Amino acid sequence: MSQPRLARIRAALESGLQPCALELEDESHRHAGHAGARDGRGHFRVRVVSEAFAGKLPLARHRIVYAALGELMQTDIHALSIQALTPAESEQAG
Numbered sequence: 001m002s003q004p005r006l007a008r009i010r011a012a013l014e015s016g017l018q019p020c021a022l023e024l025e026d027e028s029h030r031h032a033g034h035a036g037a038r039d040g041r042g043h044f045r046v047r048v049v050s051e052a053f054a055g056k057l058p059l060a061r062h063r064i065v066y067a068a069l070g071e072l073m074q075t076d077i078h079a080l081s082i083q084a085l086t087p088a089e090s091e092q093a094g
Contacts, residue, residue: 005042005076009069013048016068020087021049027081041078048083049090058084 010024028042046065053061061084066073073080085093 008076009044009046009072012069012072013046013065017048017050017052017064019048019050021047021090023047041076043079044077045081046083047085049085049087051087053084053086 006024006026010022013019013022013024023046025045026042027045030043048065052064056064062082065080065082065084069077069080
């Protein structure tokens with residue numbers, strides 16, 4: 001069930017952000033029984049490295065990610081943990 005969902009999320013992020021690195025993890029299993037998970041939407045963690053974040057503060061970066069995901073935020077995603085980095089920041093982090 002979550003594989004098509006992961007593919008849709010990945011495709012939206014790749015299309016919207018042209019990342020040089022993208023890690024996406026479905027953490028929904030950790031939230032089974034959680035009130036917010038009952039509607040069928042999932043919990044995800046994403047680490048995305050993109051030039052789109054250059055010169056942007058963390059809140060603006062999160063908004064860029066949400067914009068790239070568009071309607072998926074309403075239909076597929078209940079919670080999203082975001083790490084949004086520029087390529088230079090990613091290199092510094094190791």
